[in-house]
Amino acid sequence: EAQVTQNPRYLITVTGKKLTVTCSQNMNHEYMSWYRQDPGLGLRQIYYSMNVEVTDKGDVPEGYKVSRKEKRNFPLILESPSPNQTSLYFCASSPTRGTYGYTFGSGTRLTVV
Amino acid sequence: GESVGLHLPTLSVQEGDNSIINCAYSNSASDYFIWYKQESGKGPQFIIDIRSNMDKRQGQRVTVLLNKTVKHLSLQIAATQPGDSAVYFCAEKGGRYSTLTFGKGTMLLVSP
Numbered sequence: 001e002a003q004v005t006q007n008p009r010y011l012i013t014v015t016g017k018k019l020t021v022t023c024s025q026n027m028n029h030e031y032m033s034w035y036r037q038d039p040g041l042g043l044r045q046i047y048y049s050m051n052v053e054v055t056d057k058g059d060v061p062e063g064y065k066v067s068r069k070e071k072r073n074f075p076l077i078l079e080s081p082s083p084n085q086t087s088l089y090f091c092a093s094s095p096t097r098g099t100y101g102y103t104f105g106s107g108t109r110l111t112v113v
Numbered sequence: 114g115e116s117v118g119l120h121l122p123t124l125s126v127q128e129g130d131n132s133i134i135n136c137a138y139s140n141s142a143s144d145y146f147i148w149y150k151q152e153s154g155k156g157p158q159f160i161i162d163i164r165s166n167m168d169k170r171q172g173q174r175v176t177v178l179l180n181k182t183v184k185h186l187s188l189q190i191a192a193t194q195p196g197d198s199a200v201y202f203c204a205e206k207g208g209r210y211s212t213l214t215f216g217k218g219t220m221l222l223v224s225p
Contacts, residue, residue, distance in 0.1 A: 004156075033212065040121075043157075043202070043215040058212070090156050101147045101204075102213060104156035 002027045006091050006105035013081055013112055021076045021108050023091030031094040032074040033058070033102070034066065036087040043090070049074055081112040121200060123220045132190040134219045136203030141184060143205040147213065148177060148188045151200045160188070160201075190221075198223045 004025045013019055025032065033048040035058075045058030049068040063085055065077040074093075078085060088109050092102035126132050138146070144165040149157035163170045163177045163186075170177050176189040186203050200220050204213040 035215075040217070042217040045212060048212060092156075101149075101159040101162055102157075104158070106156050107154075 002103070004091055004093050004103050004105040006089075006108050009106065009108060011108060011110050013110070015082055015112055016080050019078050019081060019110075021078075021089060021091075021110070023074045023076065023105060024072050025074075025091075025093040025103070026072065027093060027095075027103065028071065029093035029095050029103075030071070031096055032068065033092045033094075034064070034074070034076045035090045035092065036060065037090060037107075038087050046076070046089075081110075083112050086110060086112050121218050121220045123222060125222045125224065126193050128193060128195060128223055128225050130193050132193045132197070132221060132223075134188045134190075134201050134221065136186040136188075136216050136219075138184050138186060138203065138205045138216070140205060140207040140214070141181075143207045145206040146177070146179060146186050147204045148175075148186075149202045149204060149215075150197075151202065151218070153199075157202060193221075193223050195223045195225055197221060 007022045030051045034046040035043045037043050044060045046064050047058050047066040049055045052071050055066050088107050090107050091105040094100050094102045147162040148160040150160050151157045161172045161175050161177050163179050168179050174191045178187045200218045202218045203216045206213050
């Protein structure tokens with residue numbers, strides 16, 4: 001089944017403790033992206049990747065890092081999480097940057113206390 | 114945690130009615146538009162798309178209308194069912210090398 005898989009689904013952590021949210025897609029998509037979703041603010045792009053080893057900032061990149069060492073994986077790294085990063089996170093992929101609709105993962109609900 | 118549905122405009126309909134969800138987009142250069150459905154606890158799911166060289170596209174029970182003159186997009190759902198209850202987002206792409214920009218969403222509530 002074609003899908004985008006995120007892990008974990010739920011995570012509660014403490015301020016300053018590094019964490020990684022994994023994202024993997026099995027569709028051989030070139031384009032991958034991370035979004036955060038907050039009430040009243042909609043989906044905001046954090047980082048995106050056009051292909052392996054090619055990443056760029058989205059609209060809200062502060063406090064986040066990404067890497068794209070393999071085509072299928074695009075992890076989101078929070079080096080020092082803060083409470084304002086409490087949010088619902090989605091990974092998405094697409095054959096190309098925007099020609100087609102994105103396939104989204106099921107989401108990761110992160111709480112930073 | 115707080116639901117993503119809070120603070121959103123809400124459309125309440127009865128089962129069997131037709132629903133119309135509207136979206137105003139911002140970029141007159143946008144050439145590709147998508148509607149997504151997001152059910153509680155899930156990621157957004159693709160419903161239907163339309164390119165700027167069209168003004169109407171139909172799917173199964175859904176129709177998207179595009180009015181480029183006033184930068185308006187609408188999603189029509191025929192014979193709305195309780196399973197259609199969700200948050201609906203429009204998204205626009207402003208050119209070949211741009212990314213999708215998402216609207217804030219509308220919550221659709223369908224009563225039996």
